[in-house]
Amino acid sequence: MTKTPTIEQDLAKQGVSRRQFLRYCGTLAAVLALPASATEVIAQALALAPRLPVIWLEFQDCTGDTESFLRAAPRPDPAVNGKQDPSLSSLVLDVLSIDYHETLMVAAGEQAEKSRADTIQAYKGQYICVVEGAIPTAYNGYSCIIGGRTALSIAQEVTRSALMTVAFGACAWDGGLAAAAPNPTAAKGVKDAVPGLANLVNIPGCPANVVNLVATIVYYLTYQKLPALDANRRPTFAYGRTVHNQCPRRERDEAAAFGDARHRAGGCLMSLGCRGPETYHNCPTVKWNGGTCWPVEAGHGCIGCTNPAFWDNMSPFYSWVMED
Numbered sequence: 001m002t003k004t005p006t007i008e009q010d011l012a013k014q015g016v017s018r019r020q021f022l023r024y025c026g027t028l029a030a031v032l033a034l035p036a037s038a039t040e041v042i043a044q045a046l047a048l049a050p051r052l053p054v055i056w057l058e059f060q061d062c063t064g065d066t067e068s069f070l071r072a073a074p075r076p077d078p079a080v081n082g083k084q085d086p087s088l089s090s091l092v093l094d095v096l097s098i099d100y101h102e103t104l105m106v107a108a109g110e111q112a113e114k115s116r117a118d119t120i121q122a123y124k125g126q127y128i129c130v131v132e133g134a135i136p137t138a139y140n141g142y143s144c145i146i147g148g149r150t151a152l153s154i155a156q157e158v159t160r161s162a163l164m165t166v167a168f169g170a171c172a173w174d175g176g177l178a179a180a181a182p183n184p185t186a187a188k189g190v191k192d193a194v195p196g197l198a199n200l201v202n203i204p205g206c207p208a209n210v211v212n213l214v215a216t217i218v219y220y221l222t223y224q225k226l227p228a229l230d231a232n233r234r235p236t237f238a239y240g241r242t243v244h245n246q247c248p249r250r251e252r253d254e255a256a257a258f259g260d261a262r263h264r265a266g267g268c269l270m271s272l273g274c275r276g277p278e279t280y281h282n283c284p285t286v287k288w289n290g291g292t293c294w295p296v297e298a299g300h301g302c303i304g305c306t307n308p309a310f311w312d313n314m315s316p317f318y319s320w321v322m323e324d
């Protein structure tokens with residue numbers, strides 16, 4: 001394998017202190033539902049681990065998962081007033097080396113195609129394949145063509161030699177929006193379009209949360225195996241409990257309408273159609289935008305975006321309010 005700097009070396013170059021690094025590892029241990037003692041184990045593993053090359057494939061998607069990835073904002077440093085803490089999310093790029101990502105990379109056209117081929121060649125069996133978006137299978141796959149090749153043939157090639165494949169987001173998991181009825185392109189998720197992948201991890205959500213992507217990869221770097229997965233190959237640390245069970249609005253009086261006194265006071269959104277009781281995700285604890293908020297906290301009911309075929313099964317998300 002080509003020699004790359006370790007994660008600790010990369011962080012040191014950026015002036016990240018040992019204390020910040022340990023805080024980062026502690027946050028990851030908490031996300032992974034590991035005991036505090038795992039912090040040191042993670043720190044030792046990351047100190048020696050090389051940055052893993054990533055080939056990020058985008059197919060039928062809205063780039064929402066890439067947006068989620070890019071909006072991993074830093075948080076205020078609790079130890080130094082006014083200073084930004086690099087935190088878990090903003091260190092994502094230090095855990096990963098994004099060698100191919102059509103939306104983010106500078107290269108285009110043949111240069112970009114070459115970059116993908118070079119990464120497969122140089123890191124055979126050592127890179128992570130992240131898939132964002134669904135894979136169309138109707139019309140011989142010609143609904144999504146990149147560089148003259150179908151999404152399906154690219155997915156087959158890249159996943160075949162990957163150390164791990166992560167289906168990131170609802171569309172990569174089970175087809176998501178592209179597969180919603182009537183699904184004109186016969187869109188599928190990775191698990192159905194490229195069946196039989198031994199190292200497939202599904203991280204659904206619309207969008208998926210980058211914290212869970214990083215935690216999955218860090219778990220692999222630390223323990224040299226995938227984290228525990230459920231029957232849908234979703235990490236149990238992230239999809240083992242319902243949103244409802246972790247919700248701060250639980251057991252508060254139910255709001256009857258958006259904007260009423262109970263809604264404004266943090267009341268439960270069950271009567272407004274919240275799907276939290278039937279949705280498994282750690283949204284309430286990892287949150288979004290640098291850990292500042294999540295939809296239910298902001299006053300909107302959960303729409304169940306980590307559930308199978310949620311665009312068909314969870315909708316309609318809204319209904320008309322009849323005036324008296």
Ligand code: SF4
Nearest residue numbers: 247250268269274276
């Ligand atoms: S707002 Fe939703 S998730 Fe929270 S307690 Fe009520 S029903 Fe459960």
